[in-house]
Amino acid sequence: MLRGITGLLYVAILVGSLLLGPYFFYSILLLLAVLSLNEFANIVKKSEIILPSKWIMIITGVLLFLSVVLHATGYWQLTPFHVLPALIVIILVMELFKNKKHPIINTAVTVFGVVYIALPLSLLNYLSVYPANSVHEYTPGLVLGFFILLWTYDTFAFLTGMSMGKNLMFERLSPKKTWEGALGGFLFTLLSAYLISLFSGLFSLLQWLIIGAIIALFATFGDLIESMFKRSLHLKDSGKVLPGHGGLLDRLDSVFVAAPAVYIYIEIIKIFMS
Numbered sequence: 001m002l003r004g005i006t007g008l009l010y011v012a013i014l015v016g017s018l019l020l021g022p023y024f025f026y027s028i029l030l031l032l033a034v035l036s037l038n039e040f041a042n043i044v045k046k047s048e049i050i051l052p053s054k055w056i057m058i059i060t061g062v063l064l065f066l067s068v069v070l071h072a073t074g075y076w077q078l079t080p081f082h083v084l085p086a087l088i089v090i091i092l093v094m095e096l097f098k099n100k101k102h103p104i105i106n107t108a109v110t111v112f113g114v115v116y117i118a119l120p121l122s123l124l125n126y127l128s129v130y131p132a133n134s135v136h137e138y139t140p141g142l143v144l145g146f147f148i149l150l151w152t153y154d155t156f157a158f159l160t161g162m163s164m165g166k167n168l169m170f171e172r173l174s175p176k177k178t179w180e181g182a183l184g185g186f187l188f189t190l191l192s193a194y195l196i197s198l199f200s201g202l203f204s205l206l207q208w209l210i211i212g213a214i215i216a217l218f219a220t221f222g223d224l225i226e227s228m229f230k231r232s233l234h235l236k237d238s239g240k241v242l243p244g245h246g247g248l249l250d251r252l253d254s255v256f257v258a259a260p261a262v263y264i265y266i267e268i269i270k271i272f273m274s
Contacts, residue, residue, distance in 0.1 A: 061118030160184025222257030
């Protein structure tokens with residue numbers, strides 16, 4: 001019950017911000033990025049070996065996010081792929097003044113946190129202006145479809161796995177994730193993609209089915225990758241901010257991997273349509 005209530009509030013906040021307009025949606029995404037970076041820095045510091053700079057990670061993540069928003073909305077010509085190398089240089093220079101042990105590890109983890117968390121959430125801003133990229137008009141249909149498909153997969157993979165799951169997928173990483181659950185989530189995601197195609201004029205049925213398949217596949221990878229990180233740090237959950245779910249990283253793990261995959265597919269579509 002607690003997990004369900006928390007999940008509904010999470011969905012309501014994200015969908016509500018999407019429908020209220022770009023400023024609300026970008027603000028919620030930025031807040032999620034900051035809180036997730038903070039949570040990531042806190043859990044890796046528990047190793048007592050990895051000591052990334054939390055505030056440098058958060059500040060560079062925010063700068064990357066804002067650069068994407070400005071570029072996606074047409075206010076700035078520099079892409080995030082121009083900005084990211086400069087931010088990495090800043091992280092390297094700042095490490096000089098910390099005088100900490102293991103500077104290579106600290107720097108690598110700081111950069112990884114920005115790339116793993118801030119960059120995928122930032123890429124959702126590009127999806128929010130598709131297909132009107134030329135005029136940078138906010139069109140939330142694709143992002144809404146992305147989250148519907150993602151939540152469909154997560155929900156039905158969980159339900160199918162709980163009711164029918166017998167064959168473990170990655171026992172050393174996730175003792176509850178099963179092949180039956182993944183298959184159930186995949187099939188229901190394709191069904192959801194079909195239903196979305198009936199009401200959305202953005203893509204054809206085939207393209208929505210491909211997007212659904214991409215999301216189901218990479219959401220699975222995202223969940224397993226997060227489990228791998230937590231096991232390496234001897235953690236069950238990344239935090240306690242979401243009752244019944246754990247931390248934000250536990251809730252957003254599939255987004256971190258699925259969002260870049262969908263972004264790449266959309267860029268490929270744009271190339272062939274131009």
